[in-house]
Amino acid sequence: MVVKIKEVIFQKLPFVLKRLFISLFIILYIQSIYGQKRTCIAYRVDPVAPQIDGNLDDLVWQSGEWNDDFIQRMPYENTPPSQQTKFKISYDDNNLFIAIRCFDSAPDSIEKRMSRRDGFDGDWVEVNIDSYHDLRTAFSFTVTASGVKGDEAVSQDGNNWDPSWDPIWYVKTKIDNEGWTAEMQIPLTQLRFSRQKDYIWGFQVNRLLYRKGERSSWQFISPNTVGWVGQFGELHGISNIIPKKQVDVVPYVVGKYETYKKENGNPFADGKDATASGGVDGKIGITNDLTLDFTINPDFGQVEADPSEVNLSTFETFFPEKRPFFIEGKSIFNFRMTDGDGNLSSDNLFYSRRIGKQPSRSLDLEDNEYARVPDNTTILGAF
Incomplete structure (x- = not known):
């Protein structure tokens, strides 16, 4: 009886309203289907x-x-x-x-x-x-x-x-x-x-x-x-799978020998340089949800090379971070403070590429004064 009454009411509706009801039903049906997980x-x-x-x-x-x-x-x-x-x-x-x-x-x-x-x-x-x-x-x-x-x-x-x-x-x-x-x-x-x-x-x-x-x-x-x-x-x-406690230890040893033209009177430019260095990068799973990342004397030179870029402005050039130790968990330093999509919505409050970069300060030396300028800042002086 109820169904018949509803059918009679629907039949008496104007054609425009019928189309409106049908369209609304189709839209709600599609949303219910695609809105489900x-x-x-x-x-x-x-x-x-x-x-x-x-x-x-x-x-x-x-x-x-x-x-x-x-x-x-x-x-x-x-x-x-x-x-x-x-x-x-x-x-x-x-x-x-x-x-x-x-x-x-x-x-x-x-x-x-x-x-x-x-x-x-x-x-x-x-x-x-x-x-x-x-x-x-x-x-x-x-x-x-x-x-x-x-x-x-x-x-x-x-x-x-x-x-x-x-x-x-x-x-x-x-x-x-x-x-x-x-x-x-x-x-x-x-x-x-x-x-x-x-x-x-x-x-x-x-x-x-x-x-x-x-x-x-x-x-x-x-x-x-x-x-x-x-x-x-x-x-x-x-x-029935067990989370794997990750253990990655990557040691490195680097030797470098360089020859160049000797500078008379400069004790730091005697025509040759020989250096050796070593260190370890590691990742150890403490628990299923906690991983310890560590680095000992990281080799900042053995990562993917940055593209060449000429910067004539007064602002620092920003390069993406590629060093393993600084990548893990870096999202904790991202804060949504501006409008935008993806990474454009986060202000860069911490720029890790400054750690270990080549010294950029120019020394004001007098005549007959010399200084050794390293290629990279050591980790002890990185900050």
Whole structure:
């Protein structure tokens, strides 16, 4: 009786109102579907781990369900992408394995560009893992169609992305007549998580179709939504793994011998210099959630070279930090104090590259006065 009355009332409504009600119902339905947290399942490797070669023909990828139905974020928000994507996850006691299939109806048009690490040129896929499941921090692993790796430590619910974080992980890509594939192996030592019986992690997969400027995601997150990590879908199925207490000790020994033209009367320029130095960088897991980073006489010279730059202004040149000791946990010095996206929203209250840099002070020496100017400041005088 109630249903019949509702049908009669709906039939008597003007045509415009009928269309309005139908449109409103469709919008609310779509929002309810895509606003829900999606879940994916990780399958334990049985019997052998996949070979990381970009070919998704390993036995482990033949069982279990693929995760698909990606939703476009840009340029046409909340619509199906022009090219679909699917992925599958497996794990063992030491690694997380991820297989991604990026379908493309025009494989010859896939944008393959070579770049340095963390250079996201061309088509790429990105995996975000909130292993703490604190809804604020995550680890991001990206690979381009040409096989270039990128990785970032995400904090402040996606407001800060730190590309100086360079974990050890493995990935291979391959282009075929269906599009391209990516096969990842992420050691659990590179993730941070507390010991539990069953794990639930935040999880997200994103894809860029370069030629169309099209970004799509597995867990749809509107560009107008506040936050990023807190909106991730969830990864279930991981159980009975033990967080690895990371122990990395990297010693170094450096010898240097230099010859040059002797300066008469200058005791510091006798035509040759011979130096030797040594030290240790280390990382030791104290507990599952606490890692000790230490350095003894760090070798500031043996890191990635900075690009050449001529600075004719009165302001200091800023270079990204690449030294391992100063990278871990550096997000605690980032404070959101200005408007902007990502790192542009944080004021740089601590610039670690000043530690150990080459002395910049010019000495005012009298005639027949000489001084030794070191190439780098020692750690005892770094501040």
